[in-house]
Amino acid sequence: MRKVCSALPSYKLACFATLLLAGMAQASDTLYVESWRTDDANIWSDTIIPAFNKHHPDIKIQFSPTPPTDYNSALQAKLQAGSAGDIITCRPFDASLQLFDSGYLEKLNGLKGLEDFSDVAKSAWVTDDGREQFCLPMASVIHGFIYNKEIFEELNLTVPKTQDEFFKVLAKIKSESRYTPLDMGTADQWEAATMGFQNIGPNYWKGEAGRKGLIDGTAKLTDQAYVDTWKELAKWKPYLGRGFEAQKYSDSQNLFTLGRAAIYPAGSWDIQTFNNQADFEFGAFPPPVLKQGDTCYISDHTDIGMGINTASKHKEAAKIFLNWMASAEFGELFANAVPGFFPLSNHSVAIKDPAAQTFISWRQQCESTIRNSYQILSRGTPNLENQLWNVSAQVINGTMTPEQAATETQQGLEQWYGPQQ
Structure with a gap:
């Protein structure tokens, strides 16, 4: 257009008008x-x-x-x-x-x-x-645990950094108060995997190294890291609320915002809900490491x-x-x-x-990873993500052992995923 305008002086005015309109349309x-x-x-x-x-x-x-x-x-x-x-x-x-x-x-x-x-x-x-x-x-979104600061102050609790400290805190809440120590249900199943298995698991399977190992076939869901993750989840049962097997995600949110539970296994998306509904101050801590001095891993999904x-x-x-x-x-x-x-x-x-x-400060302290079932591993039948929901809920309920959960998910993956066959 510019060449045409320069080549034909008699049409310059019309050309510039056209260019102007084109510029206005682009703007x-x-x-x-x-x-x-x-x-x-x-x-x-x-x-x-x-x-x-x-x-x-x-x-x-x-x-x-x-x-x-x-x-x-x-x-x-x-x-x-x-x-x-x-x-x-x-x-x-x-x-x-x-x-x-x-x-x-x-x-x-x-x-x-x-x-x-x-x-x-x-x-x-x-x-x-x-x-x-x-x-x-x-x-x-980042996984971890949200806690009621007022309850922690009332019971003189310190934020746990190791797994041993975590269970001592839960035991003290249970024995010395009327509060639910750990606020999660298994009725919807996905919380058991997302806020349970995928929350604490990276500390066991070493984050990205373990996740990529499942993809390339050098690691299996029957490895000790995964069995031990489900073993820890099984230990949650005594500290969950009465009737947790029928407790849905929305029930868990309500229980925490009403100030009746001390610790909530969380995704950071819950912050907005608690900001709007809770009338107490709450804080957060990352998944406790297995022992003092261990590298910490977070699901930064x-x-x-x-x-x-x-x-x-x-x-x-x-x-x-x-x-x-x-x-x-x-x-x-x-x-x-x-x-x-x-x-x-x-x-x-x-x-x-x-x-x-x-939550975001943990990126400076810990290694980040993502949920291990999301990339590639849930494309086939059975779907690994859905299997993790089911077996994790059953392990917490006490209707399946950690070893059975590991065997079932590994066998499911082997049915369709080449690197695991």
Whole structure:
């Protein structure tokens, strides 16, 4: 267009008018963000988008969430119809990998912002061979234990650092108070695996080394590390509430917010709920190590990523937005707007919420890993993640031994996963 305008002086005015209109159209381009985080709509409109537009006022952002239960199917339908947004909020691992393999997510190799993330952070959105990155890591959740500070003060308890100290604290709460020592139920099963097995387990299987060992076949679920994890879970039973077998996740949340339980096996996402509902001060501690001096490991689980729709007409603008999302500025904004969801970048961020700050501080003390059933190992039948739910709940209930749990999950993996056969 510029060459035409210079070549034909008599048409310069008309050409410049056309260029001006084209520039105005480009300036009004809008990036639409697909997400399942319906609760975050006001955070995007009030915090994230205004902060981004201070740097890039010409790129407009429209946050368009879908209810979480409908997100996967709705997104798939939109992508197939060619009506999906420019930015795709990515579930971790296989759900997004399938979108990439189907050609719906842009390859992000070379995106500058990715330089600020570790391999562990990027692992949820990379191909099995580690060569292709298809989503930018956005946020993780961290596992540990949340405790009622008032109860600890009342009973003169010290936050436990080792497994032995942990069980001494539980025993004292049980013998000297009316409070439930450990607040978790097994009715929904997933808590037994997510806040139980995946919470304490990394200290046994040594985080990423153990997780990767299951993937490459050099480790098995019948190894002592896994049997010992279930043995510790079995020891939780005497300290759980009366009728815990029928206790659901929401029941556990209510019990803790009412001040009737001392320790809550947690995911950091619970911080927001307790901030809103509890009228007492609570703190957090990481999974106690097996013995004094051991390296500690935490489940710092990749939860949310951001990708680019391959059909987007605004890919360059989308890359600018993703690079900004990799910045310390975005990480700090998001972490403070949504306490309990933590930036995955290597930047140091200041978090105002005291419990959230405690959780993220463990990254400086401990080695980070992710849930060991999420990458590759839950693709077949039986699904390892679902098996872990079931056997972990049974071990806590006392209806299955740790050895039986190990044998059942290992045999399940061997039925379909080559490296374990």
